[in-house]
Amino acid sequence: MISDRVKASLKREFYQSRAAQVGLALVVVIILTAVFAPMVAPHDPNTQRVGTGDAEDRSDLPPLSPIPGYEFTGVSEQTEVDPETGEFETVTVERPADRSYPLGTNGRGQDILSRLIYGARVSMLVGLLGAGLAALVGVPYGLVAGYIGGRLDDGLMRAADVMLAFPSLVLAIALIGVFQDTGFHTTELPDPFVAAAQSDTVPNILIPRADHVATMPEATTFPVTVTMVVALVNWVWFARIARGEALSIRAEEYVTAARSLGASNLTILRKHVLPNAITPIIVLATIQVAFIILLEASLSFLGFSGTDLTWGADIQQGRNGLSSGRWWISTMPGLAIIAAVVGVNLLGDWLRDALDPGIQGESGGV
């Protein structure tokens, strides 16, 4: 489906553009961390260390400072019993940074770095699956509308226009409202690495840090409802692009030739229209992944996600700390979101510059 000319163009653009290299590096690193999260993450992201029982209180630890000599200190309020009067009183305790929690901990004593690493799983999965699902619905819809044309095209595209009457976040929130009383539908995806490290099916020597991996969470909560909602909100864009392409492709001579040879409409759509329409669809899909990552973050920030192990939910959780000096809890997940979205956007710019000969070599535009 991808011709040699396109491959050469991708390669040339990649070598010339520093931005494309940075984008690819960012995306690859984030996807690898997401996949190998149990090996990379230093702690279990869900373990709370608030000082109950024998466990030590590790809440509200600040991150390590990048500049030696300027250490961050965290402040946390604790209720203690005065030994003389026997009354409860609030004491503020200063907390120094701790090497084993490089990005600090939140109010529940959960390790922020580990939460970022596991949050990447949800963001990337929702981004990729959401965009894929949207394309799966939108592309056939648009191709059929554009290829058949006439009344059918009018009807289908009018219906699609109705979807565009809603701003995407508004529609997403309204759809969430529909699903919320069923309980947010989430599913537990078992972690193959943890399962392998806990059993003896694979020799543990083959798994890096097997002892550590065996203690990590056995499953990741995946928000099914949110993925469906973001796909429902965004399929129209795929339909519009696919329709436009099909509309111009159906007038090509090779389509007429195929038809006169007796090829069925389905065959023509599959063998001729889709392959020739695929480049703009791929470029759109990349932009959509970035957009969906942001949308998912917004929805989980608003508490509509169904799982709290996401970047957006962590930002919400750290919100109260902003005015009391605990700035890192909200700041870190935001930086992670920016890294992911910048990476995907740069990748999209590269694909567009390389695949679209009309604007070749110019890295501007949207």
Next chain:
Amino acid sequence: MQYGRFLLRRVVHSLFVIWGAATVVFLLRFLTPGDPVTVLAPPDAGDEVRDALRQRLGLDEPVHVQYFEYITDLMVADFGKSMEVLDRSVLDWIFWTRFLRSVELAVSATLIAIAIAIPLGVISARRRHTVSDYGATLFSLGGISTPNFWLGLMLILLIAVPVGFIPTGTPGPLLHEAVGDLFAGDPGTLGDWLRFMFLPALTLGTYFTALITRLTRSGMLEEIGKAYVKASRAKGLPETLTMYRHVLRNTLIPIVTILGLQLGTLIGGAIITETVFEWNGLGQLLIERINARDWTMIQGIVIIIAIGFVSINTVVDLLYAYLDPRVIDE
């Protein structure tokens, strides 16, 4: 095709889209699992109370009758009554204050964006491959990649907390109140308005600033390569005149259409910015009503947003076709 016919077609189309949107919203309520009466009635309510409630909400009618009543009510701008607080109409005065607040926020954000982005885009395109160009490009990449709720929190952290004024909680004055007070000789209210508006508008405007900068830059670069620029340079026209009179003007026309389509992002962004700053607008109301499962209010808010969005897009399209009649034939 003549402009009159184009206008008629465009308006009919947008009316159709609004009708479709209203239908979608109506259907959403029927997809929602669970009986609203169960949610609203007190847990110990008997069958009589439930039936009375059902009748009052109009839920005892068959679906097509409900739909017909719903659409005919919409035509006379009757959005029904809140399901939770039964005697409060969806369109009462609180609603309009909130609507105004959201509009003020969105308009301020757009104005900030235009004021920053267009000069930035022009500079970036004219001094291509210089430090200022790279700076502007980097800024616009960051701007379209930053979640705006996070940006809002960071502005609170870095500006509002040190200054000691966080524009949340008590809502600031509305613009018409501020202007009224100004004419009455009290500029203080306008100062308050600015103080409350500054950070939220900056938060909401950043995405748009980044987007317009990007569009202006690439549009300018495309235009600069065209023959008429060479011609106007050759006849000795001052460079500034060429740039602003001709190149920028030609660049801006397509940008306006894209901005119309991107308006949805602005409205969505407004919802989440309102949550961050506890801005008492339509977006916060929507979130609140979703959590209260107040479907008539949700329907009303979503439809009003859709109507606003579609109307602005229609006006933008009509303006565009007026400025550049070539699109009418496409």
